[in-house]
Amino acid sequence: MTTDQLIHQIKIKKSFLCIGLDVDLNKIPVHLLKEEDPIFAFNKTIIDATHHLCVAYKPNTAFYEAYGIKGWQALEKTINYLNENHPDIFTIADAKRGDIGNTSTMYAKAFFEDLEFDSVTVAPYMGKDSVEPFLAFENKHTILLALTSNQGALDFQTKKIENQELYKKVLETSKTWKNSKNLMYVVGATKAEYLADIRQIIPDSFLLVPGVGAQGGNLNDVCKYGMNNYIGLLINSSRGIIYASNDNDFAEAAASKAKELQEQMALELNRHL
Numbered sequence: 001m002t003t004d005q006l007i008h009q010i011k012i013k014k015s016f017l018c019i020g021l022d023v024d025l026n027k028i029p030v031h032l033l034k035e036e037d038p039i040f041a042f043n044k045t046i047i048d049a050t051h052h053l054c055v056a057y058k059p060n061t062a063f064y065e066a067y068g069i070k071g072w073q074a075l076e077k078t079i080n081y082l083n084e085n086h087p088d089i090f091t092i093a094d095a096k097r098g099d100i101g102n103t104s105t106m107y108a109k110a111f112f113e114d115l116e117f118d119s120v121t122v123a124p125y126m127g128k129d130s131v132e133p134f135l136a137f138e139n140k141h142t143i144l145l146a147l148t149s150n151q152g153a154l155d156f157q158t159k160k161i162e163n164q165e166l167y168k169k170v171l172e173t174s175k176t177w178k179n180s181k182n183l184m185y186v187v188g189a190t191k192a193e194y195l196a197d198i199r200q201i202i203p204d205s206f207l208l209v210p211g212v213g214a215q216g217g218n219l220n221d222v223c224k225y226g227m228n229n230y231i232g233l234l235i236n237s238s239r240g241i242i243y244a245s246n247d248n249d250f251a252e253a254a255a256s257k258a259k260e261l262q263e264q265m266a267l268e269l270n271r272h273l
């Protein structure tokens with residue numbers, strides 16, 4: 001999916017919500033455990049109940065890798081289900097990859113060609129030659145970790161090197177890389193106070209913003225400082241939506257939480273556009 005198509009979907013749906021599909025078998029309704037593939041059964045039900053309220057889904061691959069081959073198969077079924085039934089939805093593999101060049105190329109092939117995700121999250125720590133192999137894929141997006149939502153972000157990302165905070169150096173340097181138009185960035189909702197500075201460096205890029213809900217980030221603050229002329233935001237909520245209930249009503253409860261966020265987003269879009 002191109003960025004223009006994503007923006008179009010945001011305008012149609014009045015939503016820039018990304019729903020995180022972080023499936024934990026200890027948290028899903030017990031009746032689903034009897035299904036042949038409980039992870040996919042859970043995801044399909046959540047997708048069927050919420051796809052009209054969001055523009056993106058983000059499975060975090062850790063939650064699939066943890067279940068071995070069955071988990072990976074459930075991930076494959078989930079992305080295939082999305083691509084076949086909802087081609088207008090932007091898909092994110094939250095895998096946080098990045099390695100020496102030839103290895104990064106194989107990661108990129110795995111997520112862009114084999115699984116056919118629209119985007120993958122990538123760590124910037126190994127630098128240009130570890131990220132450019134992802135950027136080489138046309139109409140695919142590399143979502144670079146810039147300033148993450150966790151407390152440990154302050155250990156390195158906000159520390160100064162050569163008189164500049166590391167996350168700012170990541171933003172500025174990454175703009176010089178080949179095919180940098182294919183970059184988006186992760187900025188935690190818990191770091192909303194940094195967004196004005198971030199927008200000075202990357203005014204036009206899309207930001208994937210996790211950390212509302214369970215981690216305490218505030219949607220209004222993110223919109224106030226992070227929205228740009230192209231909207232430029234995908235705000236993610238995972239546990240706050242998919243585990244709104246662990247009973248028979250889990251799909252309705254998820255849809256209701258997603259609708260709460262979508263309605264706040266519609267207000268923000270009306271204010272902004």
Ligand SMILES: O=c1ccn([C@@H]2O[C@H](COP(=O)(O)O)[C@@H](O)[C@H]2O)c(=O)[nH]1
Nearest residue numbers: 020060148149188210214215237238239
């Ligand atoms: O800085 C980051 C980068 C990634 N994440 C991921 O997003 C979701 C958040 O889940 P919630 O349940 O809504 O807290 C999860 O997959 C994280 O690994 C992040 O939180 N922060």
